[in-house]
Amino acid sequence: MTSRDRLGTSGREAPRRADVYDQCVTEQATRAVAAKRPLRRDAERNRRRILEGAAAAFAEQGLDVTTDEIARRAGVGIGTFYRRFPTKELLIDALFEDRIGKLAELAEECLRAEDPWLGLVAFLDQATARQVADRGLKELVFSTAHGRARIAADRDRIGPLFMALVERAQDAGALRPDVAGTDVALIQLMLTAVADFTRDVAPESWRRFLALVVDGLRTDRAAPSPLPQPALAPGQITQVMACDRPHGR
Amino acid sequence: MTSRDRLGTSGREAPRRADVYDQCVTEQATRAVAAKRPLRRDAERNRRRILEGAAAAFAEQGLDVTTDEIARRAGVGIGTFYRRFPTKELLIDALFEDRIGKLAELAEECLRAEDPWLGLVAFLDQATARQVADRGLKELVFSTAHGRARIAADRDRIGPLFMALVERAQDAGALRPDVAGTDVALIQLMLTAVADFTRDVAPESWRRFLALVVDGLRTDRAAPSPLPQPALAPGQITQVMACDRPHGR
DNA sequence: CCAGAAGCGGAGGGCATCTCTGCGGTTCGA
DNA sequence: TCGAACCGCAGAGATGCCCTCCGCTTCTGG
Numbered sequence: 001m002t003s004r005d006r007l008g009t010s011g012r013e014a015p016r017r018a019d020v021y022d023q024c025v026t027e028q029a030t031r032a033v034a035a036k037r038p039l040r041r042d043a044e045r046n047r048r049r050i051l052e053g054a055a056a057a058f059a060e061q062g063l064d065v066t067t068d069e070i071a072r073r074a075g076v077g078i079g080t081f082y083r084r085f086p087t088k089e090l091l092i093d094a095l096f097e098d099r100i101g102k103l104a105e106l107a108e109e110c111l112r113a114e115d116p117w118l119g120l121v122a123f124l125d126q127a128t129a130r131q132v133a134d135r136g137l138k139e140l141v142f143s144t145a146h147g148r149a150r151i152a153a154d155r156d157r158i159g160p161l162f163m164a165l166v167e168r169a170q171d172a173g174a175l176r177p178d179v180a181g182t183d184v185a186l187i188q189l190m191l192t193a194v195a196d197f198t199r200d201v202a203p204e205s206w207r208r209f210l211a212l213v214v215d216g217l218r219t220d221r222a223a224p225s226p227l228p229q230p231a232l233a234p235g236q237i238t239q240v241m242a243c244d245r246p247h248g249r
Numbered sequence: 250m251t252s253r254d255r256l257g258t259s260g261r262e263a264p265r266r267a268d269v270y271d272q273c274v275t276e277q278a279t280r281a282v283a284a285k286r287p288l289r290r291d292a293e294r295n296r297r298r299i300l301e302g303a304a305a306a307f308a309e310q311g312l313d314v315t316t317d318e319i320a321r322r323a324g325v326g327i328g329t330f331y332r333r334f335p336t337k338e339l340l341i342d343a344l345f346e347d348r349i350g351k352l353a354e355l356a357e358e359c360l361r362a363e364d365p366w367l368g369l370v371a372f373l374d375q376a377t378a379r380q381v382a383d384r385g386l387k388e389l390v391f392s393t394a395h396g397r398a399r400i401a402a403d404r405d406r407i408g409p410l411f412m413a414l415v416e417r418a419q420d421a422g423a424l425r426p427d428v429a430g431t432d433v434a435l436i437q438l439m440l441t442a443v444a445d446f447t448r449d450v451a452p453e454s455w456r457r458f459l460a461l462v463v464d465g466l467r468t469d470r471a472a473p474s475p476l477p478q479p480a481l482a483p484g485q486i487t488q489v490m491a492c493d494r495p496h497g498r
Numbered sequence: 499c500c501a502g503a504a505g506c507g508g509a510g511g512g513c514a515t516c517t518c519t520g521c522g523g524t525t526c527g528a
Numbered sequence: 529t530c531g532a533a534c535c536g537c538a539g540a541g542a543t544g545c546c547c548t549c550c551g552c553t554t555c556t557g558g
Contacts, residue, residue, distance in 0.1 A: 040555060043505060066545060077507030082547060142446070144490045159483045176473050180480030183457070186443055190458060193442030194435055197391070208432070209439060212465040213458075221470030224425050231429030234408045241393045289526060289533060315516060326536030331518060499558100506553065515543085524535070 047084045049074040054091055058136030063092060063146055092136075093148050099137050100154040103127055107161035117174030120165050120184075121214055125207075128188050132195040132206060142189060176219050187213055201236045205229045296333045298323040303340055307385030312341060312395055341385075341395055348386050349403040352376055356410035366423030369414050369433075370463055374456075377437050381444040381455060391438060425468050436462055450485045454478045 039047065053074030057065045067088055071081040085091040106126055113119030131138035140146055141155070163181030170177055190213070195206040208229045215224045288296065302323030306314045316337055320330040334340040355375055362368030380387035389395055390404070412430030419426055439462070444455040457478045464473045 178476045182481040190439040216461040216465030232431040
C-alpha cells in the first residue's frame with residue numbers, strides 16, 4: 001500500500017493504469033511510424049524476447065502462467081519484464097489483441113466457402129485447432145475475465161457469424177435444422193476439453209470427436225465418415241490421469 | 250515442523266497417518282457393529298453434519314473447496330472438523346469410497362440391458378448425469394490426484410466394462426464399428442465440460458450435446474433424433490463468460 | 499572515448515490463500 | 529457433580545504470486 005501510494009501525488013490507481021496503458025499499447029502500435037523515442041537496442045531486443053516467451057508460455061500453459069515463468073522463458077529478469085509491461089494484463093492485451101479478430105476473419109472466410117456445409121466443418125476444424133494450439137486463446141474466448149475493450153469487441157463480432165454459418169448450412173439442407181449458432185461455440189468448448197485432457201499423450205485425438213460430432217450434425221445420414229486418429233489405449237487414459245494437474249483444467 | 254514432531258516419539262509421519270486412517274475410515278464402517286466406543290452424542294451429530302456439508306460442498310464446487318468452507322456449511326468450527334477428519338483427504342475417502350464403485354455397478358447393469366444399444370446410451374446418460382450433479386465425483390473419476398487404494402481399484406474395474414458395453418452394441422450392429430471403449434470415457438469428459446460451463450444458466454443443456462454425439466455414434470442413420478433442451482441464447486453465453494471462474498474449470 | 503542516461507536482474511515486500519494446531523472455555527453423561 | 533470429551537476460533541506456518549527497489553551494467557550521443 002505504502003510503496004504504491006508513494007509513487008505519485010495523484011494517488012489514485014485507475015488514472016495511473018490508464019496512462020501506462022496508453023504509453024504501452026498505443027506506443028507499440030505507432031512506434032514504427034512516429035519513432036518518438038526508440039528503445040535502446042538491448043531494450044528492444046528484450047521486449048521482443050518477452051513477447052515471444054510469453055506467447056509460448058500462454059499457448060502451452062494458459063493465461064495463468066506466472067510472470068516469473070514468462071521472464072524465465074524469455075531469458076530476462078523479472079524486473080525487465082515489469083519495465084516493459086507494467087502489468088501482466090497489458091502483456092496479454094498486446095499479445096492477443098488481434099488473435100480473436102483473426103478467429104472472426106476465419107469465420108467470414110468460411111462463410112464465403114462454396115459449399116456451406118464444408119464451410120461450417122472447416123470452421124469447426126480450424127477454429128478448434130487454433131484454440132487447442134493456444135490455451136491462452138481458448139481462455140480468452142471463453143471468459144471475459146481478461147479481455148479489454150478491443151478483445152471484447154471482437155468477441156461480440158463473432159456471435160452473429162456463428163449464426164450465419166449455421167443458417168447457411170441449414171438452408172443448403174446439409175445441417176440438421178435444430179442446431180443453433182450458440183451450439184457452434186459449445187462444440188468447440190467440448191473439443192478443447194478433450195484436447196486439454198489428452199494433450200500430453202495424443203495431442204490430435206480431439207479430431208476423433210470432432211468427426212463424431214460432425215456426423216451427428218449432418219442431415220445426410222448415408223454412412224458415417226471413418227474416425228480419424230486411433231482411439232486412446234486404456235493405458236494412455238490412466239497415464240493422463242496420473243499427472244496431477246489442477247482438476248478439470 | 251516442531252509442533253508435529255512434538256506429537257509422538259515415533260516421529261515419522263506416514264505411520265501416524267495410517268493409524269489415523271484406520272481409526273477414521275474403518276471405524277466408520279464397523280462402528281455400527283462393534284460399537285467399540287461410540288462418539289458422544291454431540292460429537293456424532295457434528296460428524297454427520299460435516300459429512301453432509303462436505304458432500305454438498307464437493308458436489309457444487311469440486312474437491313478444491315477449502316476446509317473452512319466445509320466447516321462453515323456444516324455449521325461447526327474448523328477445529329471440530331479436524332478432530333473428526335484429521336486430513337481433508339480422509340474425508341474425501343470416507344465420502345466417495347463407494348461412489349465410483351456405484352458407477353461400475355451402473356455399467357454392469359447397463360450391460361444386462363435387453364437392447365445393447367439402449368444399454369450403452371443409458372449408461373452415457375446416467376453416468377454423465379451423476380458426474381454433472383457432483384463435480385467432486387467427476388474430478389475423482391478423471392484424476393488420480395486424490396484417490397486412495399479402494400478408489401483406484403474401482404477405477405480399474407470400470408475400464409473393461411466400457412469395452413464390453415461398446416463391443417456388445419457393436420455386435421448388435423447398432424454402434425459404429427470404429428468406436429473404442431476409451432471413447433466412452435472421453436465422451437463423458439466432453440459432456441461434463443459443457444455442463445461445467447453452462448451449469449449456472451442452463452444446467453441441463455449438456456443433454457443436447459449428448460443427443461448430438463449419440464446420433465454420431467449410431468449406425469442406424471435413418472433420421473436424427475430431435476435435440477432435447479433449447480439451445481442457449483447468445484446472451485446466456487456472454488452471461489456465463491462474465492462470471493469470473495478460474496479458467497476452464 | 500567517456501559521461502551519464504537508460505536499462506538490467508533478482509532479492510524480497512506485501513498480500514492472499516489454504517491447511518492444520520493450540521488452547522481456554524463449554525457440554526455431556528456416568 | 530465432576531472429569532473427560534468436545535467445541536470453536538485465532539492464528540501459525542507454508543506456499544504462491546504480483547510487483548518494487550536499488551545497486552550494478554550497458555549502451556550511445558557528443
